[in-house]
Each structure stands twice: as structure tokens, then as C-alpha cells.
Amino acid sequence: MNVLLINGSPHAHGCTDAALREVAAALEADGIETTIFHIGSQPVAGCIGCGGCVKAGHCVFGGPVVDVLPLAEKADGFVFGAPVHYATAAAGMLGFLHRLGYSAGRTLRHKPAAVVTTARRAGTTSALEALEKVPQFYEMPLISSTYWPMVHGNSADQVPGDAEGLQIMRNLGHNMAWILKCIEAGKAAGVTAPTAENSVRTNFVR
Numbered sequence: 001m002n003v004l005l006i007n008g009s010p011h012a013h014g015c016t017d018a019a020l021r022e023v024a025a026a027l028e029a030d031g032i033e034t035t036i037f038h039i040g041s042q043p044v045a046g047c048i049g050c051g052g053c054v055k056a057g058h059c060v061f062g063g064p065v066v067d068v069l070p071l072a073e074k075a076d077g078f079v080f081g082a083p084v085h086y087a088t089a090a091a092g093m094l095g096f097l098h099r100l101g102y103s104a105g106r107t108l109r110h111k112p113a114a115v116v117t118t119a120r121r122a123g124t125t126s127a128l129e130a131l132e133k134v135p136q137f138y139e140m141p142l143i144s145s146t147y148w149p150m151v152h153g154n155s156a157d158q159v160p161g162d163a164e165g166l167q168i169m170r171n172l173g174h175n176m177a178w179i180l181k182c183i184e185a186g187k188a189a190g191v192t193a194p195t196a197e198n199s200v201r202t203n204f205v206r
């Protein structure tokens with residue numbers, strides 16, 4: 001089994017990366033393979049709702065949203081990480097998630113997901129809430145930890161100073177590993193994911 005950890009920071013080796021690496025180490029210790037994918041250091045735009053992906057099968061604007069697809073297809077679980085920018089999740093990661101969900105929600109559906117954030121000081125819980133929106137839309141069971149999954153620091157060298165934050169990351173990794181093993185055991189016993197009802201769409205037009 002493989003968990004794909006997505007670093008939604010513009011910094012490949014910053015605080016978000018340090019947090020994700022702690023989650024990954026716990027997963028690996030529990031026998032789960034991990035892959036870390038960085039969305040890059042360039043600005044990542046959001047979805048414009050053009051619908052081009054319906055025909056193409058992927059976001060027509062390319063970039064990390066398309067580069068990640070082979071990894072996303074084979075992943076059994078996801079960890080979405082992003083730093084706090086202006087008291088919410090970094091806009092690039094939200095753009096990435098919105099375009100990934102809209103163009104390739106099939107790669108996410110029913111796979112367990114966790115969200116992680118990092119900040120110098122404030123805005124962490126708003127950021128976590130923002131990061132949860134796409135996993136919630138695609139029926140991804142959300143994995144929790146022993147506190148809201150955040151690590152404090154302004155640069156990667158400060159992250160080890162947040163011992164509790166790193167403990168939360170390790171507990172998150174172990175919880176993710178446990179749920180993945182439960183799902184695998186369930187599948188072996190014939191328990192499959194439900195097929196959602198999808199025929200009704202109400203746009204609140206009266």
C-alpha cells in the first residue's frame with residue numbers, strides 16, 4: 001500500500017515538508033510505502049470551471065495537477081499539507097486541490113485522507129478546515145490525530161522545536177496506516193465501498 005503526501009508549500013524543503021516527512025516515517029514504520037510530491041515553487045492557479053477536463057480526462061492547464069496523476073491513481077491514501085498564508089491554507093495548494101478534484105476526483109474517491117498545516121503563529125485551524133473541503137467532497141474518510149494536525153515554525157530548522165507537533169504527525173501516520181490495513185482487510189472479507197446516489201442535483205433555484 002502507498003500513501004501519497006502532497007507538499008502544497010512553495011518551499012520544497014520547508015516546514016510543511018518537515019511535517020510530512022514525520023508522517024511518512026510513521027507510515028513506513030508500519031509497513032506502508034510513501035511518496036512525497038511537491039506542487040512546485042511557481043504560483044498554482046485555481047479552477048476556472050472551463051470543463052475542458054471532461055473531454056481531456058485531465059486538467060487542460062497542466063502543471064503539477066497533471067504531473068501528480070500517475071501517483072494519485074496508484075495511491076491508497078493521501079496526506080495534503082500546506083502552510084498557513086494569511087490565516088488560511090496557501091492559495092497555491094487550494095488551487096491545486098480544486099483543479100485536481102474537478103478534473104480527477106476519480107483518483108481520490110473513497111481513499112483515506114489527512115490534512116496537515118504549518119504556521120509561524122496563527123491561522124492553523126482555518127487552514128485545516130479549508131484543506132478538508134476537497135477530501136470531504138470526494139467521500140475520502142478523514143484521518144485524525146491526537147490534536148489538530150499542525151506543526152509550528154517559520155523555517156524547517158524550527159520544526160524540531162515543536163516536539164508536540166511532530167508527535168501529532170507520527171500519531172497521524174500510525175492512524176492512517178491502521179485505517180488502510182482495516183480497509184484492506186475489509187476488502188478481503190468482501191466489504192466494498194458503497195455506490196453513492198447521484199441522480200439528484202438541486203441548485204436552490206425556486
Ligand SMILES: Cc1cc2nc3c(=O)[nH]c(=O)nc-3n(C[C@H](O)[C@H](O)[C@H](O)COP(=O)(O)O)c2cc1C
Nearest residue numbers: 009014015016083084085086087119120121122154
Ligand atoms: C504569504 C505568506 C503569508 C503567511 N501568513 C501567515 C499567517 O497568516 N500566519 C502564520 O502563522 N504564518 C504565516 N506565514 C508563515 C508560514 O505559514 C510559515 O512560515 C510556514 O511554516 C512556512 O511553511 P513552509 O516552509 O512549508 O512554506 C505566511 C507566510 C507567507 C509566505
